[in-house]
Amino acid sequence: MKYCNQCGEKVDQAIPENDNRLRYVCVSCETIHYQNPNIVAGTLPLIMGDDGREKVLLCKRAIEPRYGLWTLPAGFMENGETVEAAALRESQEEANVELDNLKLYSVMSMPQINQVYMIFKGDIVGNSFSPGIESLETQLFDEEDIPWSEMAFNVITQTLQCYFDDRKKQHRSQLTDYQVHNLVYQVPKKYLNTDKT
Amino acid sequence: MKYCNQCGEKVDQAIPENDNRLRYVCVSCETIHYQNPNIVAGTLPLIMGDDGREKVLLCKRAIEPRYGLWTLPAGFMENGETVEAAALRESQEEANVELDNLKLYSVMSMPQINQVYMIFKGDIVGNSFSPGIESLETQLFDEEDIPWSEMAFNVITQTLQCYFDDRKKQHRSQLTDYQVHNLVYQVPKKYLNTDKT
Numbered sequence: 541m542k543y544c545n546q547c548g549e550k551v552d553q554a555i556p557e558n559d560n561r562l563r564y565v566c567v568s569c570e571t572i573h574y575q576n577p578n579i580v581a582g583t584l585p586l587i588m589g590d591d592g593r594e595k596v597l598l599c600k601r602a603i604e605p606r607y608g609l610w611t612l613p614a615g616f617m618e619n620g621e622t623v624e625a626a627a628l629r630e631s632q633e634e635a636n637v638e639l640d641n642l643k644l645y646s647v648m649s650m651p652q653i654n655q656v657y658m659i660f661k662g663d664i665v666g667n668s669f670s671p672g673i674e675s676l677e678t679q680l681f682d683e684e685d686i687p688w689s690e691m692a693f694n695v696i697t698q699t700l701q702c703y704f705d706d707r708k709k710q711h712r713s714q715l716t717d718y719q720v721h722n723l724v725y726q727v728p729k730k731y732l733n734t735d736k737t
Numbered sequence: 738m739k740y741c742n743q744c745g746e747k748v749d750q751a752i753p754e755n756d757n758r759l760r761y762v763c764v765s766c767e768t769i770h771y772q773n774p775n776i777v778a779g780t781l782p783l784i785m786g787d788d789g790r791e792k793v794l795l796c797k798r799a800i801e802p803r804y805g806l807w808t809l810p811a812g813f814m815e816n817g818e819t820v821e822a823a824a825l826r827e828s829q830e831e832a833n834v835e836l837d838n839l840k841l842y843s844v845m846s847m848p849q850i851n852q853v854y855m856i857f858k859g860d861i862v863g864n865s866f867s868p869g870i871e872s873l874e875t876q877l878f879d880e881e882d883i884p885w886s887e888m889a890f891n892v893i894t895q896t897l898q899c900y901f902d903d904r905k906k907q908h909r910s911q912l913t914d915y916q917v918h919n920l921v922y923q924v925p926k927k928y929l930n931t932d933k934t
């Protein structure tokens with residue numbers, strides 16, 4: 541950030557009164573420009589196969605970063621939406637999939653890139669899905685077929701691992717209901733873009 | 738938003754390619770300025786009283802909006818934090834209270850004002866608390882003493898109501914563990930500030 545979006549004059553970094561953090565402050569109109577983390581909302585789309593085994597829908601990315609790698613449908617929550625609405629919209633956009641019985645499943649803070657992932661479990665409606673504009677492929681996977689070495693984002697890998705662990709516990713009746721997993725994900729340094737605007 | 742924070746030229750509203758929403762786009766450098774919801778992180782601080790009854794800590798606001806009304810410690814999550822770290826920081830700042838055993842308890846989308854509240858249950862450490870700079874008072878309340886008619890924010894009232902309901906169910910053994918409540922809160926029109934920057 542170099543200029544004030546209210547008046548077009550230069551901004552400077554300063555700690556405002558009653559604050560303890562450096563903020564961008566306009567040298568002319570004195571507007572303080574706060575910068576805050578963004579929510580990435582997505583889904584873990586599930587369906588019971590004809591073989592009696594529950595499957596997970598993954599999307600192969602048609603965009604950078606991580607072109608050609610697999611992920612869950614997810615993207616930035618927009619103004620005017622609820623978190624669920626954002627998760628459903630992203631699922632529709634990336635996988636043309638409709639979901640019901642949505643339940644918040646994982647909340648992952650990524651403090652190094654100022655993002656919070658919020659992933660909802662949901663049941664695929666009508667066994668219907670196909671690649672949206674940002675996906676090359678959409679495919680159902682059994683746990684043992686998940687392409688672990690071709691996953692786009694570790695934060696998604698971690699959510700899937702939590703889910704398969706929970707599912708095993710539930711099969712063994714050690715888990716009465718799925719709990720929300722609230723985790724912190726430390727992004728490897730090599731992926732950090734420190735050029736904050 | 739009137740000016741580009743990258744180059745200082747004017748912004749215009751336009752739907753960028755491969756997008757379907759109006760964004761602020763710089764007429765000169767073509768930077769797209771996305772606007773996204775903010776997370777408000779806070780806590781529901783709990784302590785078992787000497788009378789064997791669990792109490793909730795509330796803060797009386799020393800700042801606008803809702804000066805003089807009661808609320809839970811909460812505030813905007815900052816860049817570089819996890820959601821929990823933000824909730825703990827706000828609790829420290831507003832009530833000089835330290836908490837442990839933090840568990841995500843409610844997630845409330847407020848689409849009309851582009852906020853998502855995330856409130857964590859936590860146990861007060863050392864029975865120690867006092868008003869921070871943004872609070873006039875901090876006080877422990879039994880359920881029947883909660884000043885329901887003097888609460889600052891309906892979203893906080895709703896979280897407290899969920900909690901007392903859950904606690905009753907747990908006493909009756911109808912609830913094995915507290916679940917996360919994921920709710921949508923519709924802000925009454927009179928509170929809406931539509932002057933988005």
Ligand SMILES: [Zn+2]
Pocket residue numbers: 544545546547548549566567568569570571
């Ligand atoms: Zn300015």
Ligand SMILES: [Zn+2]
Pocket residue numbers: 741742743744745746763764765766767768
């Ligand atoms: Zn520009």
